[in-house]
Amino acid sequence: MENVAIDLLWLRPGKVGGTESYIRNLLDGFMELEDDFHFTLLVSRDNAETFRKYESDSRYQLLVANINSAGILGRILWQNFHQNRFLRRNGLRKCFEPVYCKPWLNGGLDYICVIHDLQAYHYPHYHPLHEVVYSRICWRMDTLTASRIIAISNWVKKDVQEKYKRKDIEVIYNPILINKEDVVDFQILHDRLGIEEGQYFYTVSQMIPHKNLSTLIQMMEQIVRSKEQLPDKLVISGVNGNEAAKLKRLIDTKKLKNHIILTGYVSNEERNTLYKYCHTFLFPSIFEGFGMPPVEAMFFGANVVTTKCASIPEVTQEKAVYVNNAYDTDEWIEKIKSHSNAGTVDFEIYSPENISRKYLKILKEPVWKKQ
Numbered sequence: 314m315e316n317v318a319i320d321l322l323w324l325r326p327g328k329v330g331g332t333e334s335y336i337r338n339l340l341d342g343f344m345e346l347e348d349d350f351h352f353t354l355l356v357s358r359d360n361a362e363t364f365r366k367y368e369s370d371s372r373y374q375l376l377v378a379n380i381n382s383a384g385i386l387g388r389i390l391w392q393n394f395h396q397n398r399f400l401r402r403n404g405l406r407k408c409f410e411p412v413y414c415k416p417w418l419n420g421g422l423d424y425i426c427v428i429h430d431l432q433a434y435h436y437p438h439y440h441p442l443h444e445v446v447y448s449r450i451c452w453r454m455d456t457l458t459a460s461r462i463i464a465i466s467n468w469v470k471k472d473v474q475e476k477y478k479r480k481d482i483e484v485i486y487n488p489i490l491i492n493k494e495d496v497v498d499f500q501i502l503h504d505r506l507g508i509e510e511g512q513y514f515y516t517v518s519q520m521i522p523h524k525n526l527s528t529l530i531q532m533m534e535q536i537v538r539s540k541e542q543l544p545d546k547l548v549i550s551g552v553n554g555n556e557a558a559k560l561k562r563l564i565d566t567k568k569l570k571n572h573i574i575l576t577g578y579v580s581n582e583e584r585n586t587l588y589k590y591c592h593t594f595l596f597p598s599i600f601e602g603f604g605m606p607p608v609e610a611m612f613f614g615a616n617v618v619t620t621k622c623a624s625i626p627e628v629t630q631e632k633a634v635y636v637n638n639a640y641d642t643d644e645w646i647e648k649i650k651s652h653s654n655a656g657t658v659d660f661e662i663y664s665p666e667n668i669s670r671k672y673l674k675i676l677k678e679p680v681w682k683k684q
Contacts, residue, residue, distance in 0.1 A: 314677045316351045318376070318400050318408040320415070322392060325382045326363050327578055330519045330552060331487075331605055332429060335465075336411045338488040339672065342665025344370050348673060353405060355396075357382040376403060389447070392416050409676060410459075417454040425675065426459040428452065430602030430623075431472055432523065439522045439555075452477060461675060465603045468624035483675065486628070487603045488668035489660070491612045496586040506548060506574050513546040513574075514649075515591035515615070517584060517606040518598070521554035525597040525620075525639055527563060532642040534567045543649060544592045550576045550584055588613040593649050596625070599639050604628050611658050618648045632656045 319340075324333055343350065350372050356364050359381040367373040378399065380391045397420025400408060408415070410426040433440045433448040440448075455462060456479040463483050464470035470482045499510060514533075518524040526549065533547050564573050579587070588594060594610035596619035604625050607617045617633040619625050626635065634651060636644045661667065 318405045338490040342669030423460040425461045427463045466624040469602045488665035489663040510590045518551045519554040520557040523600040548574045550579045
């Protein structure tokens with residue numbers, strides 16, 4: 314197959330949440346395949362080292378652009394004014410964009426793009442105006458100029474089709490890379506966080522509005538004050554977001570600092586251990602293009618209570634417990650007490666090897682133009 318560039322300039326390590334897990338799982342999945350391929354990873358000065366491990370596989374090579382991913386405006390300008398020429402100069406004519414932010418014009422290249430969701434379209438009030446404008450321009454240009462579009466769920470596919478009228482969209486779920494052996498001794502977390510096995514709720518989430526963490530904080534206040542026969546600790550893991558300060562103030566105002574533990578970033582092994590030993594995994598998000606954490610939690614046998622919003626029922630295969638009203642704390646408590654999930658998820662659907670093989674098939678095919 315021809316050499317295909319994979320654009321990773323957008324990736325700021327530890328700052329972009331689920332999309333980072335998605336692409337790293339996908340790259341790891343490619344390495345498990347025996348197929349022949351040649352991928353050039355387009356990386357920046359400040360994220361290149363995090364991708365060096367792939368150079369151990371002769372099918373990968375790194376191409377470092379003279380920019381920093383942390384400088385978002387500079388990166389956007391470089392991508393739109395220099396990326397196409399830079400790739401052509403290095404003998405590349407096809408580029409895989411794992412997110413929506415391809416250069417607006419193709420510049421003689423064929424782009425295959427992934428759209429994870431249209432969050433800023435549905436919730437513009439959650440974002441600064443410049444982010445909303447930029448996102449909408451990118452989505453519009455993707456659907457107009459990309460050779461192929463991939464959506465990460467059927468829900469996202471339908472959403473893009475309705476909003477941007479692009480019909481030839483293929484669905485490939487996110488790869489979920491989980492190993493039951495990748496855990497730490499729970500005693501380490503017990504000592505650091507002050508938690509007991511089976512005596513805490515857990516969630517993994519950025520602190521951004523649509524993740525709806527404020528509802529869980531209000532739920533915890535209700536549990537603590539009414540002395541419900543439920544755990545009185547909630548552990549929240551994940552990178553900060555634009556609602557972090559507000560949520561921390563809410564925790565302080567409700568005097569819940571001893572009951573709500575913000576871990577910040579945790580290693581995969583620590584996260585897996587927290588999944589394994591939690592009383593219930595709670596996922597209150599009201600908008601997800603995919604939503605990996607509830608599936609990961611179910612892999613470790615956790616009871617999962619989540620919402621019926623967006624793609625979540627699809628991705629969890631209707632096997633979790635679902636609240637009808639994502640903001641109703643009484644219903645959250647009621648569903649937690651029910652303590653019964655609907656069945657076992659087919660995790661093989663999300664295996665990195667299976668997902669990577671689907672992507673590889675598309676990347677190997679001759680590019681066909683949108684209809």
